[in-house]
Amino acid sequence: MEFRDLKTQYESMKDEMQIALNKVLDAGNYIMGQEVRELETKLAHYVGKKYCITCANGTDALQLALMAWDIKEGDAVFVPDFTFFSSAEVVSLVGATPVFVDVYKETFNISIESLEEQIDRVVSEGKLTPKVIVAVDLFGQVADYARLRTIADKYNMYILEDAAQGFGGVLNGVRACNFGDISTTSFFPAKPLGCYGDGGAIFTDNPEWNEVLCSLRIHGKGKSKYDNIRIGLNSRLDTLQAAILNVKFDKFVEYELDKVDECAKYYTEKLENWVETPKVIEGGISSWAQYSILLNSQEERDGLQAFLKENDIPSMIYYEKPLHNQLAFAHIPYENKWYENTIMLCQRVLSLPMHPYLSEADMDKVVGCIVCYLEKVRKI
Ligand SMILES: *Cc1c(COP(=O)(O)O)cnc(C)c1O
Numbered sequence: 001m002e003f004r005d006l007k008t009q010y011e012s013m014k015d016e017m018q019i020a021l022n023k024v025l026d027a028g029n030y031i032m033g034q035e036v037r038e039l040e041t042k043l044a045h046y047v048g049k050k051y052c053i054t055c056a057n058g059t060d061a062l063q064l065a066l067m068a069w070d071i072k073e074g075d076a077v078f079v080p081d082f083t084f085f086s087s088a089e090v091v092s093l094v095g096a097t098p099v100f101v102d103v104y105k106e107t108f109n110i111s112i113e114s115l116e117e118q119i120d121r122v123v124s125e126g127k128l129t130p131k132v133i134v135a136v137d138l139f140g141q142v143a144d145y146a147r148l149r150t151i152a153d154k155y156n157m158y159i160l161e162d163a164a165q166g167f168g169g170v171l172n173g174v175r176a177c178n179f180g181d182i183s184t185t186s187f188f189p190a191k192p193l194g195c196y197g198d199g200g201a202i203f204t205d206n207p208e209w210n211e212v213l214c215s216l217r218i219h220g221k222g223k224s225k226y227d228n229i230r231i232g233l234n235s236r237l238d239t240l241q242a243a244i245l246n247v248k249f250d251k252f253v254e255y256e257l258d259k260v261d262e263c264a265k266y267y268t269e270k271l272e273n274w275v276e277t278p279k280v281i282e283g284g285i286s287s288w289a290q291y292s293i294l295l296n297s298q299e300e301r302d303g304l305q306a307f308l309k310e311n312d313i314p315s316m317i318y319y320e321k322p323l324h325n326q327l328a329f330a331h332i333p334y335e336n337k338w339y340e341n342t343i344m345l346c347q348r349v350l351s352l353p354m355h356p357y358l359s360e361a362d363m364d365k366v367v368g369c370i371v372c373y374l375e376k377v378r379k380i
Pocket residue numbers: 057058059060083084086087136162164165186187188198199200
């Protein structure tokens with residue numbers, strides 16, 4: 001059993017994929033070929049934004065957004081404590097300071113109360129200027145943007161939506177990557193929509209930011225690549241990856257999103273009396289980048305993971321360590337009491353195999369093993 005089965009996915013679309021790849025190889029437009037433009041048009045339309053700017057990966061996408069807003073030393077950027085390292089790494093990369101914010105234990109997404117607490121603290125300390133809220137759509141579910149927008153407006157801050165895991169998710173008919181002033185995603189192979197290498201994209205409605213982002217991703221180009229009007233990055237999406245994504249996007253929309261939602265419902269139905277199963281917010285649809293359960297304790301979680309492994313069932317811990325405890329951020333001051341939910345989640349969370357090609361037999365095996373283990377350790 002695979003944690004995320006990319007091989008079966010490839011087998012199911014192999015012929016189309018080879019035609020698409022051969023077309024690029026025959027044309028020889030390896031950099032910024034027409035497939036890149038085609039993909040950008042499709043994705044912008046899908047998420048409902050005017051502009052899509054593809055780039056080399058989801059981390060660059062976040063960094064480019066901060067660069068476009070000229071975020072720099074002295075600026076505070078608020079980032080959930082419970083997320084992948086990139087969401088905060090880019091803040092330090094542009095010279096600004098990440099300020100970590102706790103999350104809700106029900107949705108795993110940024111807590112509005114903790115955010116306000118951290119903003120108030122930064123303002124009263126008077127050393128940093130609050131500029132951006134990075135809202136992560138963790139595990140495939142969009143954050144609480146209605147309330148985030150109220151806070152962003154109150155403090156005159158931008159919202160940067162990190163939808164690396166959220167692409168395909170929906171809230172009240174609005175798709176992930178539509179909620180931020182700028183939104184980003186990643187096409188890393190294991191993400192909801194992945195390519196066969198690294199890739200990323202940025203979305204916005206703002207024509208000026210679009211122009212700056214298009215320049216920044218190609219060495220700060222002006223009229224041409226050899227006319228450089230600002231310091232940028234080399235961060236383009238390969239034409240081959242765009243061709244792959246053009247094929248995969250159609251399947252993603254046609255059936256993959258429905259399939260993962262069915263799998264999630266099946267797991268929840270079988271597991272909800274045993275563990276805390278993931279809650280989907282009202283009006284929301286998750287793209288199920290991860291299906292993450294909560295066990296009663298770290299001991300129980302670690303024991304279950306070992307038991308699953310003995311039975312050849314892969315599982316992952318997203319995330320083992322709160323960002324505020326990462327060595328790379330040792331210079332950022334914190335108090336553990338600010339991050340109670342994140343600390344608890346890191347001890348108790350476990351992500352199960354989840355992908356559109358997961359069979360009922362495999363899910364039954366996962367569920368059977370979990371129940372068997374919990375019966376044993378809970379002495380039922
Ligand atoms: C994967 C991920 C990223 C980074 O994407 P890459 O394409 O790997 O650079 C950023 N944020 C979150 C939340 C992610 O899960």
